[in-house]
Amino acid sequence: MLAPCPSRTPDDLKPRWMGHFCGLCLELRDDAGHLARLTTNYDALALSVLVEAQLDASDSRDAGPCALRGMRRQTVATGAGPRLAATASLLLASAKLRDHVEDGDGIASRPGARGLAGMTADRLRAKAVGLGESIGLDVEPLVAAIAGQREAEAACGTGTALTDITAPTEAATAGLFAHAAVVAGRPENAGALRAAGAAFGRLAHLLDAAEDFDEDAAKGAWNPLAATGTGVEGARPLVRGALADLRAALESASLLDRTMTGLLLERYAHHAVSRTFGSTCATYPAAERREYRRYRERRRDRRDYYDHDRYRPEPRNFFAGLCAFTVLCCTCQMCCRERYEGPWSRRPRQGCCRDGCDCCECDCCPCGCD
The missing domain is CATH 1.10.600.10 (Farnesyl Diphosphate Synthase)
Incomplete structure (x- = not known):
């Protein structure tokens, strides 16, 4: 949270x-x-x-x-x-x-x-x-x-x-x-x-x-x-x-x-x-807010793929992921690299010390309030 x-x-x-x-x-x-x-x-x-x-x-x-x-x-x-x-x-x-x-x-x-x-x-x-x-x-x-x-x-x-x-x-x-x-x-x-x-x-x-x-x-x-x-x-x-x-x-x-x-x-x-x-926001209909949230979820889901919606690599097993995690930590990629591959899921991730983050996009509400 x-x-x-x-x-x-x-x-x-x-x-x-x-x-x-x-x-x-x-x-x-x-x-x-x-x-x-x-x-x-x-x-x-x-x-x-x-x-x-x-x-x-x-x-x-x-x-x-x-x-x-x-x-x-x-x-x-x-x-x-x-x-x-x-x-x-x-x-x-x-x-x-x-x-x-x-x-x-x-x-x-x-x-x-x-x-x-x-x-x-x-x-x-x-x-x-x-x-x-x-x-x-x-x-x-x-x-x-x-x-x-x-x-x-x-x-x-x-x-x-x-x-x-x-x-x-x-x-x-x-x-x-x-x-x-x-x-x-x-x-x-x-x-x-x-x-x-x-x-x-x-x-x-x-x-x-x-x-x-x-x-x-x-x-x-x-x-x-x-x-x-x-x-x-x-x-x-x-x-x-x-x-x-x-x-x-x-x-x-x-x-x-x-x-x-x-x-x-x-x-x-x-x-x-x-x-x-x-x-x-009370001025925006609840049904349209729900539809907009679904639209946002679809956008978020699309970021989990690399270049198109037809390809997603297979996740690594526990031990292979642990090795990848160790490499990512020791090379500072998890905090400083703009994008890197998740050690277990292999989904695109962003470093915690990057300049921006996806969770703070301005369009979280179509009526302009947060």
Whole structure:
């Protein structure tokens, strides 16, 4: 949800965003090993940013050249903020792997990969527990909340409230957000940040469900919007409400610097909602908005092909993709090259440090509003 958006990020904030991103990546490396850097999660940066926003002076250090930054130096965030973000990244990666193992899909569906995926999930969880203890965070309630997601989904049926499905996600993110106040030494903000975390979790869960709705329907996979009979359009009011709740909770918190929180938790989150659900301009007919969104999806799909719609290369298997990923990382192509071939999917991708990005095209709404 909070993926980088260069065209919507002021130039003076790009180094600060990269400082939090690199701080999280290096924290994962130092506490869980190099492979743990693959779990770096954009949404977890919100925790690092929230901790910094409550401090008079944030902790930072100058990091040396890194291949993923094009061998450039960078001032990176350090301290409790990146540690909290790293804990969240490890927990999310562990939960996702565990879901694949239990469902027998994704990476766990490949021969011989299920046992390895289960071992990796357990290791990531153990690292998250140890890292959480270092900042006074009890990870077990968060793990229990995440585990409750499967029970909530099993009890779901037509007519079930979407908030019943998103409740476990809300509880886990609320606990992480509230702890941002604790590690920053501002316990008076815990209530406001807990409410912000619940809204953030609900928003992320519903956006993910809406983005995967058509794909899940094609594969016959479970989707909360389909299982409850709500549909994508029916989820729109709840998503907009979560966005409003997130903004209100942040406004009620005593933050010393709202610059980065405004960028990530308001501008980026608002853009994610507009990108997924389209504009809500009342002067434009809903049917035409839906047709325009389908047109946008067709355009996005066409970018997945190389030169024409008749050719798409076969995806690489896990080990061949891992080799390609290593080469792309070590040669800085994933961050600095304008276009490169995805290591596993082999679809065209663009480097994260490029000058522009496809997610910020100006024609996201035919009536001119975003």
